Amino acid sequence: MHITHLHELGWNHFFQSQLTLEALATSLPFRVTGVQRNLIECLGLDAQGMAQSLQLSTYSWRHEAPENHPTVGDWLLLDRDLQPLHLLERKTLIKRRSAGSEAVLQLLAANIDTLFVVTSCNEEFSLNRLERYLALAAEAAIDVVVVLTKKDLCADTSVYVDALRKPYPRLPIEVINATDARDVAALAMWCSSGQTVALLGSSGVGKSTLLNSLQGDDGQVTAPIRAKDSKGRHTTTSRSLHRLQGGGILLDTPGMRELQMVDCEEGIQATFADIEQLARQCHFHDCQHLAEPWCAVLQAVEAGELEQRRLDNYHKLLAEQARNSGSVAERREQDRALGRFYKQAKASAKRFKSRD
Structure with missing residues (x-):
């Protein structure tokens, strides 16, 4: 992929505004173009303004929570020696619970x-x-x-x-x-x-x-x-x-055989805005739209104004995201605690070394 300007890679004011004048002068933005198990593939412009493709080890992020790991589309800030400094704030992020039984954010x-x-x-x-x-x-x-x-x-x-x-x-x-x-x-x-x-x-x-x-x-x-x-x-x-x-x-992206929802309650509500609007008319403010009396959502189904399939999928996705979000949050806290432990251990090792 040949480039002459970062704009060609999607660089815009959102990312530019995150950099100080010093960072602009001393660092280089690179976009993540691929992620393998142990390698991050990046593309950007080097200090001479020439297109540069490189691979970075994922080692720098080994103790970070999953949501802080680089993914495809991210922007990384590198120093002049092309070593990673930090990950820039994201404009958007698509995520899921990883396939399989382990509660991990992907x-x-x-x-x-x-x-x-x-x-x-x-x-x-x-x-x-x-x-x-x-x-x-x-x-x-x-x-x-x-x-x-x-x-x-x-x-x-x-x-x-x-x-x-x-x-x-x-x-x-x-x-x-x-x-x-x-x-x-x-x-x-x-x-x-x-x-x-x-x-x-x-x-x-x-x-x-x-x-x-x-x-x-x-x-x-x-x-x-x-x-x-x-x-x-x-x-x-x-x-x-x-x-x-x-x-x-x-x-x-690879074909998604399993796309488990996580941290997605607002997205589900927006996708089923018609059901959310009907729900405001229910007699009970905590109506679950399952079998309650005077439920405006169920009345819409009976009147043929709302598909039963659509309501069933709404219930399914909400339940799935609640279940997954809880288990992923628990795993996330475990990862954060482990990350804090490693950082504290590293800091302690530096202090002891300086005493020697």
């Missing part, structure tokens, strides 16, 4: 301007899953565009558009064939220079094919869809940043 992407939620016009389409993605974006205050792919394999795409338009009449929706340049051009307004967009969706919905088209090359390996069940094969294995033809930056 950071997916930072400093995203627009999220392309990608799904396909076939059996892969799921309103429940889309609402999960929308809540994630709402919590992070990121603009969303739903991209419906594989329109060339669908006889009637209006079925999928209408299903989304009913609960979200103002939601931007683009229906495309990801291999058609004219279709993909409809996304250009969100991919201009200085803008960072991310692709989020389950495996096989066409994210890598879409990335190829936005880049104008075949930099990502894509897998053909299976005809039997309309499911594509997983092709992206790690999160990474890519430069687009229009000058923007795009983050591709």
Whole structure:
């Protein structure tokens, strides 16, 4: 990825304003373009203003809480010797509880301007899953565009558009064939220079094919869809940043087989704003909308004004985020306590060494 100015990587006033005049003169901003188990891949401009790609060890953050670890899209401040100083404040952050049984917070992407939620016009389409993605974006205050792919394999795409338009009449929706340049051009307004967009969706919905088209090359390996069940094969294995033809930056993510909500109550409430509005009319202020009398939400379901599926998903996501947030908070406090212990031990070791 060749750059001549940090703006091309998404650098803007939000990040610039965090630096003092001294920091501007003595340090270098680098953007995280990839994260491996023990390495952080970064891109920026060196002291001579030349594009520099480098790898940093994650060792510097070994005692930090998970939310303080660098993730793809972050900005790091390095010294003139290209050693890490600190992580800049994030504009936005997408996170989840990590897959598996361990209660660990996983950071997916930072400093995203627009999220392309990608799904396909076939059996892969799921309103429940889309609402999960929308809540994630709402919590992070990121603009969303739903991209419906594989329109060339669908006889009637209006079925999928209408299903989304009913609960979200103002939601931007683009229906495309990801291999058609004219279709993909409809996304250009969100991919201009200085803008960072991310692709989020389950495996096989066409994210890598879409990335190829936005880049104008075949930099990502894509897998053909299976005809039997309309499911594509997983092709992206790690999160990474890519430069687009229009000058923007795009983050591709692996297909999310498990996307557990955490610290996302406000995002869920925003995604289900219609239910939240109905809830204000319930007779009991602590109504759970399950079986209480004079519940305005349940009355809306009975009247056909609210889908039972939508209410069920609302309950499911709220319960999930409450459960996960509690367990992650407990793990977070354990990590912080361990981090404090290591820092105190390190400080004590320095004091004893100075006495010698």
